[in-house]
Amino acid sequence: MATLYPLASLAQIENTPSKQDGIPDDLEEDLRAYGCKLIHQAGILLKQKQVAVAAAQVLFQRFWFVTSMKQFGVGDIGMGALYLASKLEECPIRMRDLINVYDLLLQRASHALVGKSVDMFQYHPMSYFGNTFYDMKDALVVAEMQILKRLGFNVHVVLPYGTLINYLRVLELTNREDVCTKAWGYLNDAHQTPVYALYQVPTIVCAAILLATRQLQIPLPSEPPACWWELFDADWEDVWSVGGSIMRLYRKRTEEEKNRVVGLVNKKDVRSWLEENAPQAGSDSTSAMSVT
Incomplete structure (x- = not known):
């Protein structure tokens, strides 16, 4: 194990x-x-x-x-x-x-x-x-x-909310209620993704601030050697990756995709789905095993 x-x-x-x-x-x-x-x-x-x-x-x-x-x-x-x-x-x-x-x-x-x-x-x-x-x-x-x-x-x-407030203070954004609200919302939405099991809290908080400030068109220093996320020891590629994971939540899904998820809440339905899609699922699993 x-x-x-x-x-x-x-x-x-x-x-x-x-x-x-x-x-x-x-x-x-x-x-x-x-x-x-x-x-x-x-x-x-x-x-x-x-x-x-x-x-x-x-x-x-x-x-x-x-x-x-x-x-x-x-x-x-x-x-x-x-x-x-x-x-x-x-x-x-x-x-x-x-x-x-x-x-x-x-x-x-x-x-x-x-x-x-x-x-x-x-x-x-x-x-x-x-x-x-x-x-x-x-x-x-x-x-x-x-x-x-x-x-x-x-x-x-470890939850990110206290860290968010501290970072917004450092960036002098606590007077912008819209930034605080949007960044807080992104942190909540991020719980629907695996990012809290993949990245450290500072990286996730920086991603939420990045999404909020870009949506509200608030400029922050982003050119070397004065990149704002480096203040918090966050790596740009990781911040960008977390932001992408959050934004994927908002993509449009077909009715078929929505119904498929709702219909697979318990393990019996998942097993039935796997039996029906065995050839395709099996090939995906085999290719995944070969990569690792």
């Missing part, structure tokens, strides 16, 4: 467990983003603190560098990550409330999957004496345990 780090190793990045099982890079990327969206939506409905939601998303992203989506569903692991992070950040939530919220979100996603209007959606609460609740409860307990086990209990998460 590969050595576990808060930041993924090169081998884990090049050949993730999901990729080894035949899941294409673009599908894994979309499933990671969708799982984090579910965590974010659940956090809002539960009125959970932002630090707990952000920590859950980071743990969720780390998990997929050591485990395949063929073994665990993004819905279950997202639920387990939020439950664990809420305890780590000392703002615990009730298991029953979390299960109810995820049941609501998954029902609404299934409703949209069949082409029905969201306005027509009606939630049907589960019976606490039926199998659904106890199946989800078991899945939640297993997910939390597996996150702890597979991450080697290394669940410390």
Whole structure:
């Protein structure tokens, strides 16, 4: 088994467990983003603190560098990550409330999957004496345990918000509310990507500031020897790479791509998809193995 780090190793990045099982890079990327969206939506409905939601998303992203989506569903692991992070950040939530919220979100996603209007959606609460609740409860307990086990209990998460404020002060941008708001938003959106498991926090914060200032057309010193990101020991190529990962979230997706992701929230659906796409998935996996 590969050595576990808060930041993924090169081998884990090049050949993730999901990729080894035949899941294409673009599908894994979309499933990671969708799982984090579910965590974010659940956090809002539960009125959970932002630090707990952000920590859950980071743990969720780390998990997929050591485990395949063929073994665990993004819905279950997202639920387990939020439950664990809420305890780590000392703002615990009730298991029953979390299960109810995820049941609501998954029902609404299934409703949209069949082409029905969201306005027509009606939630049907589960019976606490039926199998659904106890199946989800078991899945939640297993997910939390597996996150702890597979991450080697290394669940410390450094969040970027304090660093952002400090950097904006150095750049004398704290008086620009629009810059602060946009950069903060980019940091939140970045949780839908694996960048928090790939790069140090200063690099990610610099990328958020870069995107915000460029969108607002605010010039910052960018010519050697006075490059602003060098103040924070960030490498330009890494900053640019993180910015690209964030911007990929906003690309247009077809209805087919959206539905494919929603329909692969649990491991059974992923396994069925892999069986149906076995020739193509297998060739992708083989080529990936040969590269490494």
